[in-house]
Amino acid sequence: MKGKHPGELDLARLSDAQGREDLDEHLRWCSPCRRTLADYDWLQQELTAALDAEAAAAPVAALDWDGVRKQLRESRPYPAERRFVVAAGVGLMALVMFVAPSALGSGVQAQTNPLAGVSEAPAPIVAVDTDAGAALTLTTTPVDGERQVSLPFVPPPTPPEPET
């Protein structure tokens, strides 16, 4: 026997491509390789015939151009004039929302935002304790768990009445 046996994949490749003459010498003397190669040649022909027969028998559906056209139309972008109308609408909305309030002045802004300028820190709530007979005290409600502090309230001195 001349030369090394080609592998199965080499023979599978060979049956479909040029270069068979490279192995001619080996194939002349090696009947197993020749048989395998013949198998592949047969298989190739049968495969082509089987696929042709299957494709010829394939139940091909009728053309459905309308279905394709419908899907294409659904995905089509808006025509130019419609896009212009939409863009103009969006522009107008933006004008109304952002430009008009500033044109009307800060009064409108203050009205629309009454909390503008108020400090973010919570101010302590002040309550007036009016216990009968006792001095007025200012009681502060604790903020953030702070201890309650009572401050004595001293009323300002009354000015002397003018002599008549």
Added chain:
Amino acid sequence: MTSKGENEMIERALAGDEGSQRVIYEAHYGAASRLAYLLLGNRMDAEEVVQDAFVYAFRNLARYDPERGAFRTWLRVILVSRCRNKRRRKRLPRVSLEVLNAFGQTPEDSEEANDPAHALERWHRRRAVYEALEEVSTGARDALILRYYEGLAYAEIAEILGCSNDAARSRVAHGKAQLRRLLTAREAQSVTEGTAVRAEGVG
């Protein structure tokens, strides 16, 4: 359609001419449907995939470059990719002979209709090859179909499958090797079964 004529059609289709789109669709529909059917083995799925492939192709027609290859090849790239996605999403049922006959199709051509025994034997042989092909791994199977049904060159198969020329060549060779092993195993099995049946008959 000549390649020049087709390129003109594509130009017009790109400009939004529905008539040209329709001509392109009609020219490629049959071949695309048969290829999808071979790859999927299911009529309904093939129909859906073909429709989807054409819609995609027309929506993305601007991406097609005639310098790189024929429209037919570009369409096959889209189609094969969709068939593979479809296969991934579901395990496809096999189509039986009864189903084919129900559609009014016969799997045998008529040229040897005068020799029923020969035609039947040939039909069985091809059927065995086709059924064995359904068991070949999907990558190799797609390559075999593109090579032996579509008759594509390895460079085209490589482009459609998104691999190198060598990989395409290798997939075809692996597919054939798998097919040969499957057919040999089936033949051995039928011989064993035949021997068992004969032995039972004698006993």
